[in-house]
Amino acid sequence: MDLDTARLTVSDACLALAERLRDLPPSEELRTGERLRREGHDGALVAAAMTLASLRAQARTRLGPRADALALSRAGLEQATRARVAALHADRFEEAGSRLVADLTCGLGLDALALAERGIGVVAFELDPGTAVLAAHNLAPYPHATVENADSLAALARHEVDAVFADPARRTARGRRHDPADYSPPLDAVLDLRHGVAALGVKAGPGLPHEAVPPGMEAQWVSVDGDVVEVGLWAGAAARREGHAALVLRGDEAHEIAGDTHRADAGDLGEYLLEPDGAVIRAGLVGVLADHIGARLVDPQIAYLTTDSPAATPFARAYRVLDRLPLDVKVLKRDLRARGVGRVEIKKRGVDLTPEQLRPRLALKGDAAATLVLTRLDGRHAALLVEPV
Numbered sequence: 001m002d003l004d005t006a007r008l009t010v011s012d013a014c015l016a017l018a019e020r021l022r023d024l025p026p027s028e029e030l031r032t033g034e035r036l037r038r039e040g041h042d043g044a045l046v047a048a049a050m051t052l053a054s055l056r057a058q059a060r061t062r063l064g065p066r067a068d069a070l071a072l073s074r075a076g077l078e079q080a081t082r083a084r085v086a087a088l089h090a091d092r093f094e095e096a097g098s099r100l101v102a103d104l105t106c107g108l109g110l111d112a113l114a115l116a117e118r119g120i121g122v123v124a125f126e127l128d129p130g131t132a133v134l135a136a137h138n139l140a141p142y143p144h145a146t147v148e149n150a151d152s153l154a155a156l157a158r159h160e161v162d163a164v165f166a167d168p169a170r171r172t173a174r175g176r177r178h179d180p181a182d183y184s185p186p187l188d189a190v191l192d193l194r195h196g197v198a199a200l201g202v203k204a205g206p207g208l209p210h211e212a213v214p215p216g217m218e219a220q221w222v223s224v225d226g227d228v229v230e231v232g233l234w235a236g237a238a239a240r241r242e243g244h245a246a247l248v249l250r251g252d253e254a255h256e257i258a259g260d261t262h263r264a265d266a267g268d269l270g271e272y273l274l275e276p277d278g279a280v281i282r283a284g285l286v287g288v289l290a291d292h293i294g295a296r297l298v299d300p301q302i303a304y305l306t307t308d309s310p311a312a313t314p315f316a317r318a319y320r321v322l323d324r325l326p327l328d329v330k331v332l333k334r335d336l337r338a339r340g341v342g343r344v345e346i347k348k349r350g351v352d353l354t355p356e357q358l359r360p361r362l363a364l365k366g367d368a369a370a371t372l373v374l375t376r377l378d379g380r381h382a383a384l385l386v387e388p389v
């Protein structure tokens with residue numbers, strides 16, 4: 001966000017107007033905007049307040065009720081850590097006994113806020129001047145949190161911190177950056193700081209290659225309601241273990257699995273098919289999960305597990321296998337027609353055909369619903385008709 005718009009956004013007039021516009025239905029926006037301008041409000045102010053009110057409404061699910069007190073920008077919100085995950089980050093520093101944490105990439109300040117709420121001191125750095133203005137507003141209720149508009153790698157030396165947190169930017173004008181060397185600041189430069197502080201944490205993209213995790217650190221992949229949102233890299237007193245872990249957050253529940261990245265054995269398809277949570281797969285912990293529940297892979301290259309008896313686990317979605325069919329459109333079409341299937345959920349792993357390509361070719365008709373899993377079994381393509389357990 002440019003500096004002028006950011007300053008306007010945090011002005012008393014804009015904040016008061018955004019509060020008045022809370023929960024304004026999108027269909028009312030045009031009319032309300034015109035009315036406010038007729039009442040004498042400046043056009044830029046009305047636009048800024050409307051944007052803020054609408055971003056706050058969008059932010060409530062991810063950021064919780066505190067969204068209604070925050071100064072937000074669209075780009076900042078897209079990158080903001082959801083409240084529940086930010087709280088987990090802050091727990092680490094609280095457990096580590098951190099007194100002053102440098103947040104090297106504070107953005108709108110959601111991670112910094114979670115730390116400040118626990119009474120932990122925070123120096124929050126933000127490179128973008130407009131975003132820094134918004135963060136300063138968001139952290140203003142906490143006198144032990146300060147925001148500096150600076151390149152954190154250059155400015156860090158001016159502060160005596162005992163812990164470092166970073167959530168490097170993974171987007172540029174050219175799109176998402178997957179190579180950790182392209183993060184801003186680059187991942188290696190941030191990780192090197194672990195040698196100078198008691199505790200360090202970095203939020204990285206879930207696709208981070210395992211080789212990028214330095215030996216001795218903890219890497220915890222986190223999923224929220226089935227979406228893998230990050231891998232947290234933890235060092236020193238912020239780490240709880242060495243090696244890989246997967247934290248699965250679903251509703252109010254939290255489940256964690258940890259261990260080495262050995263491969264599970266593959267074997268024959270059993271009565272049940274299990275689709276491991278994305279965090280477990282990204283963490284390379286499918287083998288550990290297979291050991292826990294006595295499962296085998298359906299194919300050495302594919303992350304579907306199978307068992308002969310039902311296995312209750314929070315780390316995978318379980319399905320009962322109803323039928324095994326060849327991955328042949330004509331056969332599938334005939335079979336689904338015979339079953340009166342009009343709606344089908346299609347999952348796939350290890351085959352190129354996409355659900356979008358297959359669905360229209362099935363010409364579904366009927367009232368029944370089904371789940372179809374396209375995969376490889378014994379090295380050959382197959383389609384499994386399954387039902388959720």
Ligand SMILES: C[S@@+](CC[C@H](N)C(=O)[O-])C[C@H]1O[C@@H](n2cnc3c(N)ncnc32)[C@H](O)[C@@H]1O
Nearest residue numbers: 079080081105107108109110127151152167184
């Ligand atoms: C992913 S966002 C951080 C989001 C934040 N954790 C939150 O939950 O609100 C990354 C931020 O880092 C900032 N940034 C990138 N490089 C930086 C640097 N060298 N120093 C300070 N800030 C930087 C970007 O401008 C961006 O706002």
